[in-house]
Amino acid sequence: MEKSIENIWKEGFLKSDALVAPKINNLYNQKSIHIIDKFKRMFKINLMAIVAFSFAFLVVSFIIGIPITGIIFFVTLSVLVVINKRLLNDLEKIDIGISSYQYLKAFNQWINKQVSINKRFSRFLYPIIFMSLVLGFWFKDAEGMPLGERLVGEILVGFPDTYLIFGIPLIGIVIVAVILVLLFLVGGRIYKWDLNIVYGRLFKKLEELMTDIESLRS
Amino acid sequence: MSSDFYNTSILPFAGIIIKLCRAYTSSQQDFEDYYQEVCLQIWRSKDNFREESQWSTWVYRISLNVCLTLLKKKKNNVQHFVSDSITAEETENNYAFSDESLNLLYDAIRKLSEIDRAVIMLYLEEKSQKEIAEIIGTNPNNIGVRVKRIKTRLKKLLDGKIN
Numbered sequence: 429m430e431k432s433i434e435n436i437w438k439e440g441f442l443k444s445d446a447l448v449a450p451k452i453n454n455l456y457n458q459k460s461i462h463i464i465d466k467f468k469r470m471f472k473i474n475l476m477a478i479v480a481f482s483f484a485f486l487v488v489s490f491i492i493g494i495p496i497t498g499i500i501f502f503v504t505l506s507v508l509v510v511i512n513k514r515l516l517n518d519l520e521k522i523d524i525g526i527s528s529y530q531y532l533k534a535f536n537q538w539i540n541k542q543v544s545i546n547k548r549f550s551r552f553l554y555p556i557i558f559m560s561l562v563l564g565f566w567f568k569d570a571e572g573m574p575l576g577e578r579l580v581g582e583i584l585v586g587f588p589d590t591y592l593i594f595g596i597p598l599i600g601i602v603i604v605a606v607i608l609v610l611l612f613l614v615g616g617r618i619y620k621w622d623l624n625i626v627y628g629r630l631f632k633k634l635e636e637l638m639t640d641i642e643s644l645r646s
Numbered sequence: 647m648s649s650d651f652y653n654t655s656i657l658p659f660a661g662i663i664i665k666l667c668r669a670y671t672s673s674q675q676d677f678e679d680y681y682q683e684v685c686l687q688i689w690r691s692k693d694n695f696r697e698e699s700q701w702s703t704w705v706y707r708i709s710l711n712v713c714l715t716l717l718k719k720k721k722n723n724v725q726h727f728v729s730d731s732i733t734a735e736e737t738e739n740n741y742a743f744s745d746e747s748l749n750l751l752y753d754a755i756r757k758l759s760e761i762d763r764a765v766i767m768l769y770l771e772e773k774s775q776k777e778i779a780e781i782i783g784t785n786p787n788n789i790g791v792r793v794k795r796i797k798t799r800l801k802k803l804l805d806g807k808i809n
Contacts, residue, residue, distance in 0.1 A: 431747065431808055433800055437770040440748025441661075449660040450678040452652065452685060462683055463715045524691045524711050525704050528764065529783025531711045637714060640761040644784040644792060 463630065464522065464535065471516050475509050482506065489564065497564025504556050508549060515542050529641045536634055543623060550619035554611040562604055655692070656685050659705045665771070666706070668742060669755050669763045670713040677742070684712045699780075706773075706781050710764050747808050754803035758796060765789065766796045 431439075441447060460466070482505040489498020518541070522534045566576030576596075583590055583597055591598040624631070656663075667680040688708050695704050743749050755763055761782070768778040775793075779786035 433751065433797055433804075434770065436747045436751045436808065440743060440745040440751070441665075443743070443745050447661040447664050449657065449664060450681050452682055460683060460686055461679060461716060462687060462712060523694050524687055524708050525694050527707065527781060527783030528710050528714060528761075531707075531783075532714065533783075535715065634715075637760055640759055641782065641784060644761065644765075644782070644788050646785070646788075 464519065464524075468516065468519060471512065471519070475512055475516070478505050478509050482509075493568045494561075494564030496567055497560045500556065500560035500563070504553060504560070508553065511545060511549065512542075515545065529645065532634065532637055532641065536638055539631070539634070543620070546623075547616040547619050551612050551615040554615040554618065555608045558607060558611055559604075651689060651692070652685065655701070656688055656705075659702055662702060662705055662771070663709050666709045666713055666764075666767055668752055669767055670716070670760070672756060674742070680713060680716060683716060684709045687712050703777065703781060706768070710781065714760055714764070750804060750807050751800070754800050757803060758799065762792070762796050762799075765792055766800070769793050769796075 482502045486498040486502045489495050489501070515538075519538055522531070522538065524531060526534070566574060568575040570578045580592070580595065580597060593601060663681055663684050667677050667684065671677040671680050688705060691708060695701070699707075742752065755766060758766065764782055765778060768781060769789075773781070775786045775789040778784075778789050
Protein backbone atom coordinates (compact mmCIF):
# COMPACT_ATOMS: atom_id res chain seq x y z
CA MET A 429 0.00 0.00 0.00
CA GLU A 430 1.56 3.28 -1.10
CA LYS A 431 -1.02 5.96 -0.35
CA SER A 432 -1.52 6.91 3.27
CA ILE A 433 -4.96 6.59 4.82
CA GLU A 434 -5.05 10.37 5.24
CA ASN A 435 -4.36 10.91 1.53
CA ILE A 436 -6.99 8.41 0.44
CA TRP A 437 -9.47 10.27 2.61
CA LYS A 438 -8.56 13.74 1.37
CA GLU A 439 -8.28 12.85 -2.30
CA GLY A 440 -11.43 10.73 -2.27
CA PHE A 441 -13.54 13.57 -0.98
CA LEU A 442 -12.12 16.08 -3.44
CA LYS A 443 -14.22 14.46 -6.14
CA SER A 444 -17.47 16.31 -6.62
CA ASP A 445 -19.83 13.36 -6.28
CA ALA A 446 -18.48 12.18 -2.93
CA LEU A 447 -20.62 14.32 -0.67
CA VAL A 448 -23.98 14.56 -2.33
CA ALA A 449 -26.65 14.80 0.36
CA PRO A 450 -29.60 12.48 -0.09
CA LYS A 451 -32.92 14.08 -0.88
CA ILE A 452 -35.00 14.77 2.16
CA ASN A 453 -38.72 14.67 1.72
CA ASN A 454 -41.22 15.75 4.28
CA LEU A 455 -38.77 15.35 7.13
CA TYR A 456 -41.12 16.85 9.67
CA ASN A 457 -43.44 13.90 9.29
CA GLN A 458 -40.72 11.28 9.17
CA LYS A 459 -41.20 8.56 11.68
CA SER A 460 -38.10 8.58 13.81
CA ILE A 461 -36.19 5.32 14.14
CA HIS A 462 -33.90 6.63 16.82
CA ILE A 463 -33.85 4.33 19.79
CA ILE A 464 -34.78 6.97 22.36
CA ASP A 465 -37.70 8.13 20.25
CA LYS A 466 -38.67 4.51 19.76
CA PHE A 467 -38.58 4.00 23.51
CA LYS A 468 -40.64 7.12 24.11
CA ARG A 469 -43.23 6.05 21.55
CA MET A 470 -43.44 2.50 22.86
CA PHE A 471 -43.58 3.74 26.43
CA LYS A 472 -46.40 6.16 25.66
CA ILE A 473 -48.35 3.49 23.78
CA ASN A 474 -47.82 1.00 26.61
CA LEU A 475 -48.93 3.47 29.24
CA MET A 476 -52.03 4.42 27.28
CA ALA A 477 -52.84 0.74 26.76
CA ILE A 478 -52.51 0.08 30.52
CA VAL A 479 -54.78 3.04 31.35
CA ALA A 480 -57.37 1.90 28.78
CA PHE A 481 -57.23 -1.69 30.00
CA SER A 482 -57.54 -0.77 33.68
CA PHE A 483 -60.58 1.43 32.92
CA ALA A 484 -62.21 -1.22 30.77
CA PHE A 485 -61.53 -3.91 33.35
CA LEU A 486 -62.94 -1.72 36.13
CA VAL A 487 -66.22 -1.43 34.25
CA VAL A 488 -66.28 -5.14 33.36
CA SER A 489 -65.48 -6.13 36.95
CA PHE A 490 -68.60 -4.30 38.21
CA ILE A 491 -70.71 -5.92 35.51
CA ILE A 492 -69.53 -9.45 36.25
CA GLY A 493 -69.67 -8.95 40.03
CA ILE A 494 -66.01 -8.85 41.00
CA PRO A 495 -65.59 -5.10 41.71
CA ILE A 496 -62.86 -5.73 44.31
CA THR A 497 -60.66 -7.23 41.58
CA GLY A 498 -61.43 -4.32 39.25
CA ILE A 499 -60.68 -1.68 41.89
CA ILE A 500 -57.41 -3.32 43.00
CA PHE A 501 -56.39 -3.74 39.34
CA PHE A 502 -57.21 -0.11 38.63
CA VAL A 503 -55.30 1.26 41.61
CA THR A 504 -52.26 -0.98 41.06
CA LEU A 505 -52.04 -0.26 37.35
CA SER A 506 -52.54 3.47 37.99
CA VAL A 507 -49.52 3.43 40.32
CA LEU A 508 -47.56 1.60 37.58
CA VAL A 509 -48.55 4.23 35.03
CA VAL A 510 -47.64 7.15 37.33
CA ILE A 511 -44.21 5.62 38.08
CA ASN A 512 -43.47 5.00 34.41
CA LYS A 513 -44.75 8.42 33.35
CA ARG A 514 -42.17 9.94 35.71
CA LEU A 515 -39.51 7.71 34.18
CA LEU A 516 -40.55 8.88 30.73
CA ASN A 517 -40.11 12.51 31.82
CA ASP A 518 -36.52 11.69 32.81
CA LEU A 519 -35.93 10.19 29.38
CA GLU A 520 -37.13 13.40 27.72
CA LYS A 521 -34.37 15.29 29.55
CA ILE A 522 -31.48 13.42 27.88
CA ASP A 523 -29.66 15.89 25.62
CA ILE A 524 -28.34 14.35 22.40
CA GLY A 525 -25.82 17.17 21.99
CA ILE A 526 -23.57 16.01 24.84
CA SER A 527 -20.52 13.78 24.35
CA SER A 528 -21.11 10.18 23.25
CA TYR A 529 -19.94 8.84 26.60
CA GLN A 530 -22.26 11.11 28.57
CA TYR A 531 -25.10 10.44 26.18
CA LEU A 532 -24.76 6.65 26.23
CA LYS A 533 -24.17 6.72 29.97
CA ALA A 534 -27.27 8.84 30.56
CA PHE A 535 -29.31 6.51 28.40
CA ASN A 536 -27.81 3.43 30.03
CA GLN A 537 -28.50 4.86 33.49
CA TRP A 538 -32.06 5.58 32.51
CA ILE A 539 -32.54 2.02 31.26
CA ASN A 540 -31.00 0.56 34.41
CA LYS A 541 -33.18 2.76 36.61
CA GLN A 542 -36.28 1.88 34.62
CA VAL A 543 -35.51 -1.86 34.73
CA SER A 544 -34.68 -1.76 38.44
CA ILE A 545 -37.89 0.10 39.39
CA ASN A 546 -40.14 -2.03 37.22
CA LYS A 547 -38.44 -5.22 38.38
CA ARG A 548 -39.10 -4.30 41.99
CA PHE A 549 -42.64 -3.28 41.17
CA SER A 550 -43.24 -6.59 39.34
CA ARG A 551 -42.44 -8.47 42.54
CA PHE A 552 -45.55 -6.92 44.03
CA LEU A 553 -47.60 -6.54 40.87
CA TYR A 554 -48.11 -10.25 40.17
CA PRO A 555 -48.97 -11.20 43.79
CA ILE A 556 -51.37 -8.22 44.00
CA ILE A 557 -53.08 -9.25 40.76
CA PHE A 558 -53.40 -12.81 42.01
CA MET A 559 -54.72 -11.67 45.39
CA SER A 560 -57.21 -9.32 43.74
CA LEU A 561 -58.58 -12.26 41.73
CA VAL A 562 -58.85 -14.40 44.88
CA LEU A 563 -60.63 -11.63 46.80
CA GLY A 564 -62.83 -10.72 43.84
CA PHE A 565 -64.12 -14.25 43.47
CA TRP A 566 -64.28 -14.80 47.26
CA PHE A 567 -66.69 -11.91 47.68
CA LYS A 568 -68.59 -12.49 44.41
CA ASP A 569 -72.28 -12.84 45.11
CA ALA A 570 -73.48 -16.40 44.78
CA GLU A 571 -77.20 -16.60 45.38
CA GLY A 572 -77.28 -14.13 48.26
CA MET A 573 -73.99 -14.99 49.92
CA PRO A 574 -70.28 -14.52 49.06
CA LEU A 575 -68.91 -17.27 46.80
CA GLY A 576 -66.03 -17.93 49.24
CA GLU A 577 -68.33 -18.55 52.19
CA ARG A 578 -70.53 -20.76 50.06
CA LEU A 579 -67.47 -22.76 48.98
CA VAL A 580 -66.29 -23.14 52.60
CA GLY A 581 -69.76 -24.35 53.54
CA GLU A 582 -69.63 -27.01 50.84
CA ILE A 583 -66.12 -28.07 51.90
CA LEU A 584 -67.28 -28.41 55.51
CA VAL A 585 -70.11 -30.66 54.40
CA GLY A 586 -67.64 -33.01 52.66
CA PHE A 587 -64.78 -32.59 55.17
CA PRO A 588 -66.26 -31.59 58.55
CA ASP A 589 -62.91 -31.69 60.36
CA THR A 590 -61.32 -29.06 58.08
CA TYR A 591 -59.24 -26.66 60.20
CA LEU A 592 -60.44 -23.06 59.81
CA ILE A 593 -58.72 -19.75 60.55
CA PHE A 594 -61.13 -16.77 60.60
CA GLY A 595 -63.59 -18.97 58.73
CA ILE A 596 -61.14 -19.88 55.95
CA PRO A 597 -59.72 -23.42 55.51
CA LEU A 598 -56.05 -23.53 56.56
CA ILE A 599 -55.14 -25.52 53.46
CA GLY A 600 -56.58 -22.72 51.28
CA ILE A 601 -54.59 -20.08 53.15
CA VAL A 602 -51.41 -22.15 52.75
CA ILE A 603 -51.95 -22.64 49.00
CA VAL A 604 -52.63 -18.92 48.44
CA ALA A 605 -49.63 -17.96 50.60
CA VAL A 606 -47.33 -20.33 48.67
CA ILE A 607 -48.52 -18.91 45.33
CA LEU A 608 -48.04 -15.34 46.62
CA VAL A 609 -44.49 -16.09 47.77
CA LEU A 610 -43.68 -17.79 44.45
CA LEU A 611 -45.05 -14.86 42.47
CA PHE A 612 -43.06 -12.47 44.66
CA LEU A 613 -39.90 -14.46 44.00
CA VAL A 614 -40.34 -14.87 40.25
CA GLY A 615 -42.09 -11.54 39.51
CA GLY A 616 -38.82 -9.72 38.87
CA ARG A 617 -37.52 -12.56 36.73
CA ILE A 618 -40.67 -12.67 34.63
CA TYR A 619 -40.28 -8.95 33.97
CA LYS A 620 -36.57 -9.30 33.12
CA TRP A 621 -37.25 -12.26 30.86
CA ASP A 622 -39.97 -10.36 29.04
CA LEU A 623 -37.71 -7.32 28.71
CA ASN A 624 -34.78 -9.31 27.34
CA ILE A 625 -36.91 -10.77 24.59
CA VAL A 626 -37.78 -7.28 23.38
CA TYR A 627 -34.65 -5.27 24.18
CA GLY A 628 -31.93 -7.89 24.75
CA ARG A 629 -30.01 -6.96 21.61
CA LEU A 630 -30.10 -3.27 22.45
CA PHE A 631 -28.86 -3.87 26.00
CA LYS A 632 -25.98 -5.97 24.70
CA LYS A 633 -24.99 -3.35 22.15
CA LEU A 634 -25.09 -0.56 24.72
CA GLU A 635 -23.01 -2.59 27.12
CA GLU A 636 -20.37 -3.23 24.43
CA LEU A 637 -20.26 0.45 23.50
CA MET A 638 -19.92 1.54 27.11
CA THR A 639 -17.14 -0.98 27.73
CA ASP A 640 -15.28 0.25 24.67
CA ILE A 641 -15.56 3.94 25.59
CA GLU A 642 -14.65 3.21 29.20
CA SER A 643 -11.50 1.42 28.05
CA LEU A 644 -10.58 4.64 26.21
CA ARG A 645 -11.23 6.71 29.31
CA SER A 646 -9.12 4.63 31.65
CA MET B 647 -38.52 21.27 9.85
CA SER B 648 -38.35 24.40 7.76
CA SER B 649 -36.36 24.26 4.57
CA ASP B 650 -34.60 27.43 5.77
CA PHE B 651 -33.21 25.64 8.81
CA TYR B 652 -32.14 22.69 6.66
CA ASN B 653 -30.49 24.92 4.04
CA THR B 654 -28.69 27.21 6.46
CA SER B 655 -27.88 25.02 9.47
CA ILE B 656 -27.67 21.47 8.19
CA LEU B 657 -26.79 21.48 4.50
CA PRO B 658 -23.46 23.32 4.96
CA PHE B 659 -22.48 20.48 7.33
CA ALA B 660 -23.97 17.69 5.26
CA GLY B 661 -20.46 16.49 4.45
CA ILE B 662 -19.80 15.68 8.11
CA ILE B 663 -23.08 13.82 8.41
CA ILE B 664 -22.60 11.92 5.14
CA LYS B 665 -19.09 10.80 6.08
CA LEU B 666 -20.22 9.53 9.48
CA CYS B 667 -23.41 7.87 8.30
CA ARG B 668 -21.54 6.05 5.53
CA ALA B 669 -19.24 4.53 8.15
CA TYR B 670 -22.13 3.10 10.15
CA THR B 671 -24.26 1.77 7.33
CA SER B 672 -23.81 -0.90 4.75
CA SER B 673 -26.50 -0.07 2.22
CA GLN B 674 -27.77 3.01 0.43
CA GLN B 675 -31.19 2.62 2.04
CA ASP B 676 -29.71 2.52 5.55
CA PHE B 677 -27.45 5.44 4.75
CA GLU B 678 -30.42 7.56 3.69
CA ASP B 679 -32.37 6.53 6.80
CA TYR B 680 -29.46 7.42 9.07
CA TYR B 681 -28.90 10.72 7.28
CA GLN B 682 -32.55 11.68 7.68
CA GLU B 683 -32.53 10.62 11.30
CA VAL B 684 -29.47 12.73 12.07
CA CYS B 685 -31.09 15.75 10.39
CA LEU B 686 -34.27 15.15 12.34
CA GLN B 687 -32.41 14.94 15.65
CA ILE B 688 -30.39 18.09 14.90
CA TRP B 689 -33.59 19.93 14.23
CA ARG B 690 -35.30 18.55 17.32
CA SER B 691 -32.33 19.39 19.56
CA LYS B 692 -31.49 22.79 18.07
CA ASP B 693 -32.81 24.63 21.12
CA ASN B 694 -30.31 22.76 23.31
CA PHE B 695 -27.35 24.23 21.42
CA ARG B 696 -25.74 26.68 23.85
CA GLU B 697 -22.83 27.86 21.71
CA GLU B 698 -20.34 26.36 24.15
CA SER B 699 -18.82 24.60 21.17
CA GLN B 700 -18.84 25.22 17.44
CA TRP B 701 -21.99 24.28 15.55
CA SER B 702 -19.94 21.80 13.48
CA THR B 703 -18.69 20.05 16.65
CA TRP B 704 -22.25 19.88 17.91
CA VAL B 705 -23.38 18.41 14.58
CA TYR B 706 -20.60 15.82 14.93
CA ARG B 707 -21.81 14.90 18.40
CA ILE B 708 -25.40 14.48 17.34
CA SER B 709 -24.46 12.55 14.20
CA LEU B 710 -22.27 10.23 16.21
CA ASN B 711 -24.78 9.74 19.00
CA VAL B 712 -27.53 8.99 16.51
CA CYS B 713 -25.33 6.53 14.58
CA LEU B 714 -24.27 4.78 17.79
CA THR B 715 -27.79 4.33 19.03
CA LEU B 716 -29.70 3.70 15.84
CA LEU B 717 -31.00 0.24 15.82
CA LYS B 718 -31.92 -1.43 12.63
CA LYS B 719 -33.17 -4.95 12.71
CA LYS B 720 -30.94 -6.63 10.21
CA LYS B 721 -30.03 -10.15 9.43
CA ASN B 722 -26.40 -11.19 9.88
CA ASN B 723 -25.55 -7.98 11.64
CA VAL B 724 -22.26 -9.31 12.93
CA GLN B 725 -21.17 -10.66 9.59
CA HIS B 726 -18.76 -7.78 9.01
CA PHE B 727 -16.85 -8.65 12.14
CA VAL B 728 -16.53 -12.35 11.60
CA SER B 729 -16.10 -12.69 7.90
CA ASP B 730 -14.28 -10.95 5.10
CA SER B 731 -16.65 -12.34 2.53
CA ILE B 732 -18.36 -9.65 0.49
CA THR B 733 -22.09 -9.51 0.99
CA ALA B 734 -24.55 -8.01 -1.45
CA GLU B 735 -24.89 -4.91 0.72
CA GLU B 736 -21.17 -4.42 0.99
CA THR B 737 -20.90 -4.70 -2.76
CA GLU B 738 -23.59 -2.07 -3.12
CA ASN B 739 -21.82 0.24 -0.73
CA ASN B 740 -18.43 -0.41 -2.27
CA TYR B 741 -19.62 1.81 -5.08
CA ALA B 742 -20.97 4.60 -2.89
CA PHE B 743 -18.15 6.88 -4.07
CA SER B 744 -16.57 7.15 -7.50
CA ASP B 745 -13.11 6.93 -5.94
CA GLU B 746 -12.26 3.28 -5.58
CA SER B 747 -9.64 3.80 -2.89
CA LEU B 748 -12.13 5.70 -0.76
CA ASN B 749 -14.65 2.89 -1.16
CA LEU B 750 -12.04 0.39 0.00
CA LEU B 751 -11.08 2.60 2.93
CA TYR B 752 -14.73 2.84 3.99
CA ASP B 753 -15.11 -0.88 3.66
CA ALA B 754 -12.16 -1.32 6.03
CA ILE B 755 -13.51 1.31 8.45
CA ARG B 756 -16.82 -0.58 8.64
CA LYS B 757 -14.91 -3.60 9.92
CA LEU B 758 -13.82 -1.66 13.01
CA SER B 759 -15.76 -1.47 16.26
CA GLU B 760 -18.30 1.36 16.53
CA ILE B 761 -16.11 3.50 18.78
CA ASP B 762 -12.99 2.92 16.68
CA ARG B 763 -14.96 4.04 13.65
CA ALA B 764 -15.83 7.27 15.43
CA VAL B 765 -12.23 7.85 16.52
CA ILE B 766 -10.72 7.33 13.06
CA MET B 767 -13.42 9.39 11.31
CA LEU B 768 -12.77 12.34 13.62
CA TYR B 769 -9.02 11.90 13.20
CA LEU B 770 -9.34 11.89 9.40
CA GLU B 771 -11.43 15.04 9.68
CA GLU B 772 -8.36 16.56 11.31
CA LYS B 773 -9.94 17.00 14.69
CA SER B 774 -7.38 17.37 17.47
CA GLN B 775 -7.03 14.67 20.11
CA LYS B 776 -8.67 17.06 22.56
CA GLU B 777 -11.65 17.61 20.27
CA ILE B 778 -12.00 13.88 19.58
CA ALA B 779 -11.95 13.22 23.31
CA GLU B 780 -14.54 15.95 23.90
CA ILE B 781 -16.88 14.66 21.23
CA ILE B 782 -16.65 11.05 22.34
CA GLY B 783 -16.27 11.85 26.02
CA THR B 784 -12.99 10.09 26.65
CA ASN B 785 -9.48 10.79 27.88
CA PRO B 786 -7.41 12.72 25.26
CA ASN B 787 -4.23 10.91 26.32
CA ASN B 788 -5.52 7.59 25.04
CA ILE B 789 -6.72 8.88 21.67
CA GLY B 790 -3.24 9.00 20.11
CA VAL B 791 -2.50 5.40 21.01
CA ARG B 792 -5.91 4.26 19.80
CA VAL B 793 -5.50 6.14 16.47
CA LYS B 794 -2.15 4.44 15.88
CA ARG B 795 -3.67 1.05 16.60
CA ILE B 796 -6.62 1.71 14.30
CA LYS B 797 -4.36 2.92 11.48
CA THR B 798 -2.26 -0.23 11.77
CA ARG B 799 -5.43 -2.31 11.56
CA LEU B 800 -6.69 -0.35 8.56
CA LYS B 801 -3.35 -0.70 6.79
CA LYS B 802 -3.53 -4.44 7.28
CA LEU B 803 -7.08 -4.53 5.97
CA LEU B 804 -6.11 -2.44 2.93
CA ASP B 805 -2.80 -4.15 2.29
CA GLY B 806 -2.48 -5.18 -1.34
CA LYS B 807 -5.82 -3.63 -2.28
CA ILE B 808 -4.69 -0.07 -2.99
CA ASN B 809 -1.80 0.90 -5.22
